[in-house]
Amino acid sequence: MNNQPQQPVQEMTAGMSIVVQTVTRWVKSFIFLFGLYIVCFGHLTPGGGFSGGVILCCAFILMMLAFGRERALRRLPLGRAGVLDSVGALAFLVIAVVGLFIGGVFFANWLAVPAAAALQRLCAAIGVEPFHLLSAGTIPLCNLAIALKVCTSLFLVFAVLAMLRVEQQEQEE
């Protein structure tokens, strides 16, 4: 039970076998697209920012597992992931605070129930009505912000934990 092969350090940096890499190359875009769909249609169909963000993160984690961390981190460096994480959190908060100023209540849905005349004209111009992609006011925006936040957060956690492992093995050798 204890004889699991201890894999060398290069495994995490160089990635997996060519079968896994080829399948990943085909599949990762579709995973990303499915995540975007779940996020963008969160106010119409089951799903939403949180689950969609986790699916988006799955694409990056799959890339990291298949191709090694160098290539995944070239696509989404840790610093940029941190910035995007903060941007997502701040965007969610900004949407809520704007609701406080326009709608009068914290988290007021200021696009769906427009208080100002200019916003009303804007909504009429876009053609906002229920069961369309452009509907539900701030809810799709919140979904996008949360998806950005969750995706980069989970990617950061995974990357940081994986890197810690490589560092420790390097120190042991």
Added chain:
Amino acid sequence: MSIETLSIILLLFIIVGALIAIETPDLLSAVICLGTIDIGFTILFLFLKAPDIAITQMVVEVVCLVILIRATIRRDKAVVTGERQFFGLMVTLAVIAVLALFTLRAVPFLGEFGAPVFTRVESAPAARYLSDGVKDTGAANAVAAVILDYRGYDTLGEATILFASVVGAVALLRRKPRKEVQEADL
């Protein structure tokens, strides 16, 4: 097969998976048994007509398993050898007993299986969420309307918890310190 028997079967499956996950000495097998728990909950949520929760449960489970297996389990001992602590076990059993007692007292007030409180109580907020949700928010998905409009404040708290935990993890596990070690810090 009624939904009630199906959920009982699934719950038994989940309990068996949890017991195996606790009892097996091999950490990898324990993590895989945790996966069966999540699968059981996913199917249960699907049959209870909660696809939003089922999707979230599924994807979070996948990411958690990947993180557990790839990032932590290889670094730890693969086989648990130590004895179980008697005091900790007793405390756990006592807490479970108290919670089960409360649950048994609370169950009669929940009403019939499949008949939530808002179908009986007129003034329950959930009844308004369902009847006026589309008019108030414009969202066709009632769950999205609740978590991002009516109950947006709760979602903000949840997002803040995630943000804070990630900031903590990244700050603790980063490779290089941000500033030089100074005398005053030591």
